[in-house]
Amino acid sequence: MAKFQGAIVVDREKCKGCGICASICPTKSIGMSKEVNGKGYHFAILVNEETCVGCASCGHICPDGVITVYRAKVE
Amino acid sequence: MTLNEICKPENLVYKKTSLLTDKVMHYCPGCGHGTIHRALMEVVDEMGLQDKTIGVAPVGCSVLAYDYMNVDMQEAAHGRAPALATAIKRLMPEKFVFTYQGDGDLAAIGTAETIHCCNRGEPILMVFVNNAIYGMTGGQMAPTTLEGMKTATSPYGRDVHKVGWPLRITEMIAPLNGVWSVSRHTVHTPAAVQKLKRAIKKGIEDSMAHKGTCFIEVCSSCNSGWKMNPVDANKWMAEHVLEYFVPGDIKVDGQMVR
Amino acid sequence: MEDLRLMKGNEAFAEAAIRAGCDGYFGYPITPQSEVMEYLMKEQPENRTGMVVLQAESEVSSINMVYAGAACGKRVMTSTSSPGYSLMQEGISYIAGAELPCLVLNVVRGGPGLGTIQPSQSDYFQATKGGGHGDYRLIVLAPSSVQEMADFVGLGFDLAFKYRNPVLMLADGVIGQTMEKVIMPPQRPRFTEEEIRKNTPWATVGKSIDREHNIVTSLDLQADSQERHVLHLQEKYNEIEANEVRCEQIKCEDAEYVLVAYGSSARICQKAVDLLRAKGIKVGLLRPITLWPFPTKEIQALVPHVKGFMSVEMSLGQMVEDVRLAVEGKVKVEFFGRCGGIVPAPEEVVHAVETKLL
Structure with a gap:
């Protein structure tokens, strides 16, 4: 069975750190940064690169549309 | 594979639609408006309707929706969006016309416009965002505020014997002959967002085909108004709001299903 | 040859609207101007010019329909009488704020309150000093004959579009109800969508690739830019005062x-x-x-x-x-x-x- 590896790119400055993406991520790959952005928010980050499958759930639910999602097939 | 190897254009699976502008939304962190805006604009984008779309923004938190939705938009006086949409659609029947309103706008000050627009069966898509509170003005009681729920103007909880019961306006307009489809949705899970998008697509198709008014309610959390964090607010909504405002189809293709 | 008719002022206004290339009339019945919509409904202008006529659920709704139609670059209008005109003030303020062209007829009756259905001129303050909230002005035309009830429709639309400003015709029950001879103006064509895109590039008719999305609003949350907007309106009003006085x-x-x-x-x-x-x-x-x-x-x-x-x-x-x-x-x-x-x-x-x- 083909395996997929995903990745997300978060627009750190536009992220408001609501944490909804992290709360719904089915593989618990997303967390919130320790550092803050220009507005003082702890932005979303990929905390586990190995487990992200690029399902795009985070992208679809992000209220601010700051998440771009990629997915590649791995052998 | 490294992140750089994955993040290539050919591997792109999700990206914000260009039908949302790059302006930073003024909404509070975790507010459902942003997700609902995007769901709507994604469908308009997928259907290639940008040049045929005219939207009407309300008064309330989403008053500046026109800054974010990259389609021609008009800003209505409080509650009057259905009147505006009526005129736009009558004057340009070949366009896709939608309204976007909150609960105070659609179910309190604009009740008359809502009901008569639906009763005339204006072939438009009405998007009704219900977060059970007046967000913009600072968290006052809305027509949809739940019984016992504390707000700035019901600080001891909504007393239904004094101020009435939370209004299910969606169920009220559903039986009207002019109304073609009515459903209630949420955006607190990815699956719910997909479901909402399917309803929007059907609503656009049916309104463009002049079947009648297509009405979509979206229950959304207002974490600032409810004084919770965004994740807890979504949980509270699922447990309490959706018990009273039950999601699902209410009218499908002109037939009541509930 | 002249098109000479014997008509009530209200009817002459309605017929002139069709001939002015009006795209839409949105109204609500109220004495003494109900003949306007009655005439239009009977005449069925959708078959003559494609003009839309709609009986709204209230004056509040009809003026907001006018707002939307005007925001689409269309020639749109409503008519009412004093209590109804009071209800329209919110919408008129928004129309003035958003700089939209439209024509409103107030066939004045006696007030205050429900007052009387007899003719009056007691809405002069409301017509000329605002009526709604904010710093704004309407161009106010006062017909004194059935002929002017007809002539001022085309003039009113022309002024409205020239200045992107609402125009009010302030008549009264006498002018609305009196029958007189009237020479009807010739038929003008309605605007095509091409003309609207060209002549009113701000109109919300659907975003084309060659322009940004159009937004029609009267809202500006920044004090400095709102002040600039109001000063811009004032400049326009000064220009109108310099050029459009008629007596x-x-x-x-x-x-x-x-x-x-x-x-x-x-x-x-x-x-x-x-x-x-x-x-x-x-x-x-x-x-x-x-x-x-x-x-x-x-x-x-x-x-x-x-x-x-x-x-x-x-x-x-x-x-x-x-x-x-x-x-x-x-x-x-x-x-x-x-x-x-x-x-x-x-x-x-x-x-x-x-x-x-x-």
């Missing part, structure tokens, strides 16, 4: 006394002028056609030659304030009026001139 002067050349009256009152005063002149009293009539902008300069030009003015109105004295502002205390300014729906007789005006002005 008629009857027998003012040798007049020692001048009556100032508009609409029905001007018709009555015309007779009063004749009666007074028969008595050897040199009286003239100045009839403002635009109530805003007001013919201040025209009145000021008469001041050095006359002994006094009298404002004659079907109200308790509203326009008289603008006459006084124009005259600046240099000569006497008197007032005569009836209210509550009473239309004064010419003899009453004659008596008022003899007792108050001479």
Whole structure:
């Protein structure tokens, strides 16, 4: 069975750190940064690169549309 | 594979639609408006309707929706969006016309416009965002505020014997002959967002085909108004709001299903 | 050949609207102007020109339909009478704020409150000094005949589009209900979508690839840019005041006394002028056609030659304030009026001139 590896790119400055993406991520790959952005928010980050499958759930639910999602097939 | 190897254009699976502008939304962190805006604009984008779309923004938190939705938009006086949409659609029947309103706008000050627009069966898509509170003005009681729920103007909880019961306006307009489809949705899970998008697509198709008014309610959390964090607010909504405002189809293709 | 008709003022207005290339009428029945929508519904202009006619659920709704139609670059209009016009104030303020062109007819009846259905001119303040909230002005045309009820429709739309500003026609129950001869203007075509995209590039008709998305709004949350917007409106109003004053002067050349009256009152005063002149009293009539902008300069030009003015109105004295502002205390300014729906007789005006002005 083909395996997929995903990745997300978060627009750190536009992220408001609501944490909804992290709360719904089915593989618990997303967390919130320790550092803050220009507005003082702890932005979303990929905390586990190995487990992200690029399902795009985070992208679809992000209220601010700051998440771009990629997915590649791995052998 | 490294992140750089994955993040290539050919591997792109999700990206914000260009039908949302790059302006930073003024909404509070975790507010459902942003997700609902995007769901709507994604469908308009997928259907290639940008040049045929005219939207009407309300008064309330989403008053500046026109800054974010990259389609021609008009800003209505409080509650009057259905009147505006009526005129736009009558004057340009070949366009896709939608309204976007909150609960105070659609179910309190604009009740008359809502009901008569639906009763005339204006072939438009009405998007009704219900977060059970007046967000913009600072968290006052809305027509949809739940019984016992504390707000700035019901600080001891909504007393239904004094101020009435939370209004299910969606169920009220559903039986009207002019109304073609009515459903209630949420955006607190990815699956719910997909479901909402399917309803929007059907609503656009049916309104463009002049079947009648297509009405979509979206229950959304207002974490600032409810004084919770965004994740807890979504949980509270699922447990309490959706018990009273039950999601699902209410009218499908002109037939009541509930 | 002239298209001569015998019609009520309200009907002439409606027929002229179809001929002005109006795209949409949105209204709500109220006496004494209901014939406007009745005529349009019977005439079915959708079959003649494609014009849309819709009976809304309220005046609140109809004026907001007008807002939306105007925001689409269409020629749109409504008509109402005083209580209904009060309900429209919110929408009119938004229309003025968003700089949208439209035509509104108020066939005035006596107030305040539900008042009476009889003719009156007691909405002058509301028409010329705002009515709704905020710093804004409407161009106000005051027809005094059925002919002008027809002629001012095309003029009103032209002014509305020239300045991107709402135009109000302020008539009264007499003008709306009287039947007179009227020569109908020729049919003008409605705007095509191409013309709208070209001539009103701000209109919300769907975003094309070659432009940004259009937004029609009256909202600006930044104080500095909102101030700039209001100052821009003010500049426009100054331009209108400089260019669009319209008035008629009857027998003012040798007049020692001048009556100032508009609409029905001007018709009555015309007779009063004749009666007074028969008595050897040199009286003239100045009839403002635009109530805003007001013919201040025209009145000021008469001041050095006359002994006094009298404002004659079907109200308790509203326009008289603008006459006084124009005259600046240099000569006497008197007032005569009836209210509550009473239309004064010419003899009453004659008596008022003899007792108050001479």
